[in-house]
Amino acid sequence: MNVIGKAGVGLGALAFWLTLPPVATSAALVPLLLGGAACLCGAWVLAHGRRRPGAAALAAGLAGAGLGVLATHAGRGNLGDAVVWSALIAAMLVNATPLTYAAIGGLFSERSGVVNIGLEGMMLTGAFFGIWGSVETGSWALGLLIAIGFGGLAALAYAFFAIHLRTDQIIGGTAINFLALGVTGYLFVDIYGTAGTPSLHGSEQIPDVTISHGSGFLAQAFGQLNLLVWISFAVLALTYVVVFRTPLGLRIRSVGEHPRAADAVGISVYKTRYAAVVLSGMLSAMGGAYLSIGFVHSFNQNMTEGRGFIALAALIFGRWRPVGAFGAALLFGFSSALAQRLGTIPNWSSYAVLFQALPYVLTLIAVAGVVGRSIPPAAVGRPFAKQ
Amino acid sequence: MLEGEDAPTVAGRLALAQRAGGVAGPVLTAAFALLIGGLVVLATGANPLSTYRAIFDGSGLNWLFPWVSGSARSFAATNLQQTLLLTTALVLCGLAVSVGFRCGLFNIGGQGQYLVGSFVAIWIGSSFLRLNGPLHIVLAIVASTLAGAAYAGIAGLLKALTGAHEVISTIMLNWIAVWAGSWLVGQGGALQNGGSTPISNPVASSTHLHVFWGSPVLQGLDVGFFFALAGLVVYAVLLNRTTLGFELRAVGFNPEAARYAGMSVARTYVTTMAIAGAFAGLAGAIDVLGWEFQLGVTDIQTSEIGFIAIAVAVLGRNRALGVFFASLLFGALLTGTSTRNLDATVFRPDLASNLTLIIQGLVVLFVGADVLVLWLWNRRRRLRVAI
Numbered sequence: 001m002n003v004i005g006k007a008g009v010g011l012g013a014l015a016f017w018l019t020l021p022p023v024a025t026s027a028a029l030v031p032l033l034l035g036g037a038a039c040l041c042g043a044w045v046l047a048h049g050r051r052r053p054g055a056a057a058l059a060a061g062l063a064g065a066g067l068g069v070l071a072t073h074a075g076r077g078n079l080g081d082a083v084v085w086s087a088l089i090a091a092m093l094v095n096a097t098p099l100t101y102a103a104i105g106g107l108f109s110e111r112s113g114v115v116n117i118g119l120e121g122m123m124l125t126g127a128f129f130g131i132w133g134s135v136e137t138g139s140w141a142l143g144l145l146i147a148i149g150f151g152g153l154a155a156l157a158y159a160f161f162a163i164h165l166r167t168d169q170i171i172g173g174t175a176i177n178f179l180a181l182g183v184t185g186y187l188f189v190d191i192y193g194t195a196g197t198p199s200l201h202g203s204e205q206i207p208d209v210t211i212s213h214g215s216g217f218l219a220q221a222f223g224q225l226n227l228l229v230w231i232s233f234a235v236l237a238l239t240y241v242v243v244f245r246t247p248l249g250l251r252i253r254s255v256g257e258h259p260r261a262a263d264a265v266g267i268s269v270y271k272t273r274y275a276a277v278v279l280s281g282m283l284s285a286m287g288g289a290y291l292s293i294g295f296v297h298s299f300n301q302n303m304t305e306g307r308g309f310i311a312l313a314a315l316i317f318g319r320w321r322p323v324g325a326f327g328a329a330l331l332f333g334f335s336s337a338l339a340q341r342l343g344t345i346p347n348w349s350s351y352a353v354l355f356q357a358l359p360y361v362l363t364l365i366a367v368a369g370v371v372g373r374s375i376p377p378a379a380v381g382r383p384f385a386k387q
Numbered sequence: 388m389l390e391g392e393d394a395p396t397v398a399g400r401l402a403l404a405q406r407a408g409g410v411a412g413p414v415l416t417a418a419f420a421l422l423i424g425g426l427v428v429l430a431t432g433a434n435p436l437s438t439y440r441a442i443f444d445g446s447g448l449n450w451l452f453p454w455v456s457g458s459a460r461s462f463a464a465t466n467l468q469q470t471l472l473l474t475t476a477l478v479l480c481g482l483a484v485s486v487g488f489r490c491g492l493f494n495i496g497g498q499g500q501y502l503v504g505s506f507v508a509i510w511i512g513s514s515f516l517r518l519n520g521p522l523h524i525v526l527a528i529v530a531s532t533l534a535g536a537a538y539a540g541i542a543g544l545l546k547a548l549t550g551a552h553e554v555i556s557t558i559m560l561n562w563i564a565v566w567a568g569s570w571l572v573g574q575g576g577a578l579q580n581g582g583s584t585p586i587s588n589p590v591a592s593s594t595h596l597h598v599f600w601g602s603p604v605l606q607g608l609d610v611g612f613f614f615a616l617a618g619l620v621v622y623a624v625l626l627n628r629t630t631l632g633f634e635l636r637a638v639g640f641n642p643e644a645a646r647y648a649g650m651s652v653a654r655t656y657v658t659t660m661a662i663a664g665a666f667a668g669l670a671g672a673i674d675v676l677g678w679e680f681q682l683g684v685t686d687i688q689t690s691e692i693g694f695i696a697i698a699v700a701v702l703g704r705n706r707a708l709g710v711f712f713a714s715l716l717f718g719a720l721l722t723g724t725s726t727r728n729l730d731a732t733v734f735r736p737d738l739a740s741n742l743t744l745i746i747q748g749l750v751v752l753f754v755g756a757d758v759l760v761l762w763l764w765n766r767r768r769r770l771r772v773a774i
Binding site for chain 2: 014062110116117160161167168170171174175176177178179180181183185186189194301306309310312313316349351353354355359360361363364367368369370376
């Protein structure tokens with residue numbers, strides 16, 4: 001049954017893919033037939049009582065057919081310019097990297113039982129102090145460290161209110177977001193004025209790792225990525241090992257699932273939660289610093305523009321798991337990359353902006369449990385009082 | 388109440404704080420936040436007292452002083468109209484957040500509900516041009532209110548049916564509204580003005596709300612202000628004098644007990660969210676018909692009314708009067724620090740607008756920390772016993 005469900009998802013994806021370069025069929029019938037077949041698979045699986053694979057296949061079929069038919073109307077030349085797979089993959093990684101850092105940060109915090117909607121503010125803190133530190137010291141490495149330090153500090157303040165004073169965690173996170181927006185904006189205007197941040201010298205930018213200048217597919221996609229993109233892969237692997245394969249990870253998870261029991265066996269709930277929240281601030285700040293000194297090379301007020309919330313969405317969509325969150329970050333990064341590229345096609349530009357909403361729609365569907373429920377850690381959002 | 392693993396709900400804790408502190412708590416919080424804001428001003432090298440004085444004058448609140456006369460008085464009146472226009476939207480959105488809190492729901496989605504209301508107002512106001520004025524206005528307001536209710540109802544329905552947390556779903560709905568709106572009024576969008584700028588059609592001039600104080604062309608105060616005042620009365624009566632309000636508060640205090648008493652918790656969640664959305668949707672309609680008249684993509688993406696409303700509800704302790712005064716405070720701060728109204732020789736407006744954000748953040752952080760006060764209080768008592 002699962003196989004048929006997966007085949008349906010595959011058919012749905014194929015329906016869209018065939019209409020894009022290099023194949024780029026212009027017959028609307030092709031995506032319609034394949035999408036229809038995917039829907040049939042989904043309906044059949046659903047009829048046999050398997051909700052999750054059935055609904056997934058149905059959704060993939062509808063999306064594949066819809067997007068495919070749209071693509072056949074776009075005109076071959078335009079699509080060929082916009083959909084260059086290697087460039088899209090590189091752009092996807094660029095867009096996904098800040099999300100990956102913040103989502104992994106959120107993973108530590110939420111796995112330990114502390115909701116963190118302050119990811120956005122902590123990211124913004126990292127973005128500002130990254131560029132400030134980098135300009136002041138003349139070194140991107142020190143700038144990155146300063147960003148991580150201030151991100152950790154913002155998280156520490158939040159942790160004190162959320163863990164020690166047991167304020168409502170959503171209210172505390174909202175406060176952190178306001179404060180980060182105000183403080184970074186204030187400092188930015190006060191220090192750099194109307195001229196904005198100065199242009200960065202070579203040593204003040206996080207360098208790209210040049211593997212290849214070639215024109216092959218892999219060289220175009222992975223040949224020149226920023227150092228922090230590669231580090232994010234390492235952080236991801238490390239996170240997986242720490243959270244699921246070490247005693248430390250077991251502690252973090254136990255504190256998030258059942259703090260009373262964890263406390264009874266001698267684990268310090270407070271210390272573990274403090275460490276996890278501060279770590280989440282540091283990782284979010286890395287994502288923010290990547291934006292300011294790795295990618296855009298400048299800072300602007302509110303430059304994260306809700307990326308912290310997309311990271312939160314990625315974490316939830318990825319079901320509070322490192323690989324899942326990374327996959328979701330890639331998917332959301334891809335939808336932004338696609339939106340940017342499609343924005344250049346005349347008839348598509350108005351619809352391209354809708355791709356920006358895709359992460360939120362998918363996450364809404366995920367929490368609603370239409371395609372497999374996303375279930376948070378049991379004790380998330382509940383303060384702990386030691387007795 | 389604060390001991391034990393079952394952490395008190397937001398509503399329960401706010402009720403506790405109300406019993407403990409009355410009006411003193413919020414007033415002290417606001418004063419403390421303003422004090423810290425003053426220190427920030429001092430650190431920048433400006434005089435905090437004259438800065439606050441300039442912000443106060445910029446907000447037009449000096450109109451209330453009888454000794455302000457002549458041209459200063461008419462200038463103050465213009466400023467106060469601006470402040471009250473913002474207060475109108477903040478009151479209604481603040482009620483949208485408050486009504487959720489009273490039911491134990493954290494409605495972060497005021498922003499999305501407000502936006503959806505304003506889109507519908509734009510749509511109705513710029514089409515159906517053969518309707519006569521008053522009918523057209525009523526239709527636009529009713530439709531926007533219902534649209535806001537339906538949009539928030541999605542979050543309520545998801546919570547009731549699948550248990551999806553309303554914080555997550557309303558955050559997602561906020562961003563979906565932002566991008567959907569960017570598509571609607573953006574290049575080639577359904578509501579876009581025919582030209583090449585990403586801005587919507589203007590609403591028909593027959594649908595403009597009557598301006599009863601100040602100039603109709605210079606954003607004088609429109610009758611929407613009375614809708615906000617009426618909203619406060621409706622809110623107070625609804626919560627304190629009706630069965631629905633009783634059920635709503637009962638669910639907020641303790642959903643289990645409410646269920647035991649035979650109330651439908653799920654239905655109450657949906658109704659409460661719908662009421663919340665109705666308030667926010669109404670705010671959107673009133674802003675559009677009262678002074679905005681058309682919306683641009685940047686207006687949609689930078690609008691923050693729904694987020695400031697969280698600070699309003701928290702500071703106003705979810706009481707009608709509290710919401711009014713908190714809205715007036717934030718409305719005055721926002722107007723008083725705007726580039727147009729703040730005397731730039733006293734303090735730079737671009738810095739001051741960030742100061743407003745910092746003060747908002749501090750208010751939210753410290754109001755949430757009512758537990759800090761209780762903790763200190765208990766500690767003092769314990770010490771006294773020890774002595």
